[in-house]
Amino acid sequence: MHGLINRAVQCYLRDTFGAGRWRDIARESRIGVENFEPMLLYPPGTTEALITAASRVMGRPRDALLEDMGxxxxxxxxxxxxxxxxxxxxxxxxxxxxxxxxxxxxxxxxxxxxxxxxxxxxxxxxxxxxxxxxxxxxxxxxxxxxxxxxxxxxxxxxxxxxxxxxxxxxxxxxxxxxxxxxxxxxxxxxxxxxx
Amino acid sequence: MARDEDDLTVGLGRAALDRLMPMHLYLSAGGTILSAGPTIARLYGKNGLIGLDFFATFEIRRPVGISGPADLARVAGARLIMLPLQTDGLSLRGVALPLAGAGGGMLLNLSFGIGVVEAVAHYRLTDADFAVTDLAMELLYLMEAKAAVTDELRQLNLRLQGARDAAEEQALTDTLTGLRNRRALDMTLDRVIAEGQSFGLMHIDLDYFKAVNDTYGHAAGDHVLREVGQALMSETRKMDTVARVGGDEFVIVFKDLADPGRLSRIADRIVARLSLPISFEDHSCMISASIGISISTDYDPPDPERMLDDADQALYASKKAGRGRAQLHHPAPRGDGDPCLN
CATH class of the missing domain: 3.90.1520.10 (H-NOX domain)
Structure with missing residues (x-):
């Protein structure tokens, strides 16, 4: 998945819930990075792992998170x-x-x-x-x-x-x-x- | 039933003309501007273009030699590059075609070309100022998208550059003392030799260091090495290279310094400094240093390998002479035979 998309997810989560919670989500998702480069490519499934982890860590429904991100x-x-x-x-x-x-x-x-x-x-x-x-x-x-x-x-x-x-x-x-x-x-x- | 294309004549009202070609000019047979599309009219503000002589208002740059209606008729259908005389720097391109019918005259359709970006900013143009088929919006979109991407790439490059600098610094640094490492020393020697600079090379070996390690443990040894590193840094200039090349061995490259007397005095000062006790916890660790010096001007050309070897031999002579001292390597008088040490 393109880094630009993962970076957007990262910015949304970090700006909305704070840098500490973002690090929790990044760890929980086991994506292996804490900082996405918008101009690099990442393995498929990275975005999915991030969203799933964010929903779990924040205790929020996935749909509501995604809509908020939009x-x-x-x-x-x-x-x-x-x-x-x-x-x-x-x-x-x-x-x-x-x-x-x-x-x-x-x-x-x-x-x-x-x-x-x-x-x-x-x-x-x-x-x-x-x-x-x-x-x-x-x-x-x-x-x-x-x-x-x-x-x-x-x-x-x-x-x-x-x-x-x-x-x-x-x-x-x-x-x-x-x-x-x-x-x-x-x-x-x-x-x-x-x- | 097919109609001959040459017979086809299309009539357009002003509103249709403005919508299809917001940058058109309709000229009389004599070259007077009879009608101007709303976007080209914006360039001229309140006074407008109607009634002006086209050839006094626009300069046709290409093709050359167009200065009247007859010239323009001659290049009908060709690509025109023209400058509106009242505006600075703006260049338009377009095409002129003769109109059918009794009145004659010509219809010009113009566009901003690549200058559209500046024109949009200068005349505060909007989407509605362009023909629906005009790719101006796409061009503007692309320009912004490209600027955004370029900006991201520039930032990525800065981050990568920073990471590379940090990695390079790490690869050239001795982690215990923060001094340069062997790799950095080799690079420095290669560089100063390549640049043809003269330099002094000092090989330093700590005396009694093994005893400190054995008596007080490795933590004490590490502490002593760090203190030695500090001492060497403070006894040298910023332009010199201080490297730790082995357990208790150090090499210093003194750039632009080939005077034996000065190098000996610096070496004596280092020996004196390192002979001072270094405290670690409750202990006072006593070490000293033996030093060998070689000087690039004794070699033609200077060879890092040989200079390090010779400094090492001078160092060995210092050790043999009782430690806690420095010796210069003296080259053989005729460039052959065994080097003579004193």
């Missing part, structure tokens, strides 16, 4: 780069939803080794969508729910998200878009400030 990925100021890259998907939340199918391709453009979940968006009726998410990591659908909720917030849209169920390595998410201009979204200036 929100963290977009809303943590230290990960502003990721939020910006996601915002390139579209100028409003609905456009962003339609761009999700491009997500693995966009990920590969940045990092050829990066495997992101396969996403397929199906429109059901006006303002209602189903997002099918296929991934090696069970519970990725919950990460997507947390991430989409934070992105809706970012765009100032009001959306209801719910987990419809899983079959094999596919998970389905229901998205109901109630209002696109619900609130003032966060600013997104196309110009990128370096340094």
């Amino acid at each position: 929100t963290y990925l977009v809303s943590n100021p230290q990960l502003e780069a990721l939020r910006r890259l996601l915002r390139f998907g579209g100028s409003d939340f609905e456009e962003f939803l339609h761009s999700l199918e491009d997500l693995p391709g966009r990920g590969r453009l940045a990092l050829p080794d990066l495997a992101l979940p396969d996403l397929v968006l199906t429109a059901r009726e006006a303002g209602r969508y189903r997002l099918r998410c296929r991934s090696d990591l069970p519970g990725t659908g919950y990460v997507m729910i947390g991430l989409l909720r934070a992105m809706a917030d970012d765009y100032g849209a009001l959306a209801l998200l719910d987990y419809l169920g899983a079959a094999g390595d596919c998970e389905d998410i229901g998205i109901e878009l109630l209002e696109t201009g619900f609130a003032e979204g966060r600013a997104f200036d196309l110009a990128f400030r370096t340094g």
Whole structure:
């Protein structure tokens, strides 16, 4: 699994529960490292071991942890780069939803080794969508729910998200878009400030 | 039933034209700008572009020699590189094609090319300023993704560099005393010889060290070695290399120092210093040192192996002469025969 993903899990756990608890989780998961390098590759199963250990050590349901992590990925100021890259998907939340199918391709453009979940968006009726998410990591659908909720917030849209169920390595998410201009979204200036 | 393509004429209203080509310019047959897409118009602010003479507002850099409507018609369909004269540094590229119909005139479609990144920042452009088919957003996305990846790689490199420095330092350090080790000594000798620097080499062997070890134990021995290391560091300069090369053997490389008198005085000072008692717990450990010195200027060319051997022989002579003293190795007068020691 790509170090970037493991690093994201590490940052989420460390920032949320503290460095001490993160070390407990790393030990419990028997992954053999306490610090992931975002630009290196790690053996398959590492992410799974981390999530399982985190759930056990923190006494929290796996799904809730994953959903919380999805929100963290977009809303943590230290990960502003990721939020910006996601915002390139579209100028409003609905456009962003339609761009999700491009997500693995966009990920590969940045990092050829990066495997992101396969996403397929199906429109059901006006303002209602189903997002099918296929991934090696069970519970990725919950990460997507947390991430989409934070992105809706970012765009100032009001959306209801719910987990419809899983079959094999596919998970389905229901998205109901109630209002696109619900609130003032966060600013997104196309110009990128370096340094 | 197939229609001849040449007969196909498409009419577009202003709104459609703006949406399809937000950076278009529509020129009259005389070269006056009749219409400008909303994005190209942003470059010119309130005054706008309408009614201006195209050839007075833009400079066509490529192809060369385009200064009027007839020239432009001649390069219809070719790639144009042009500079808007009011903006500094911005370069646009595009294509001009003649329009069908009675009025004639030309339609130009432009884009920012690679300068899109600066243009976005300078004119505060948004997604809506680009044609839906324009890859500008993808380019901007890629640029940011690349910057993020490069930043991560730079940090990774810094961490790896730090780890490498630490590992290298460890590989060159004697763990007990913190002095350099044999490997570091060899590297130092190779380097100073390669650089053609003169240097003095001092081989130091502790006297009575075995007795300290046997009487007070290894902890005392280790303590004495560490104290000796400290003493050697304080009796030498920062540029010198102090290495522990065996149990109680040390070698010092004095860079840029080939004067026998000075080296002897330093050696005497080291002997005096190491002859002072070293306390360990309740005990007072007495050692001393025997020293042999060789000097690079006695060799042509200097050979580390031979210089170490010769310093060792001088050291042996010190031991034989009663320990607690230093001796210089004296080279044979004609470069042959046995080295003469005194």
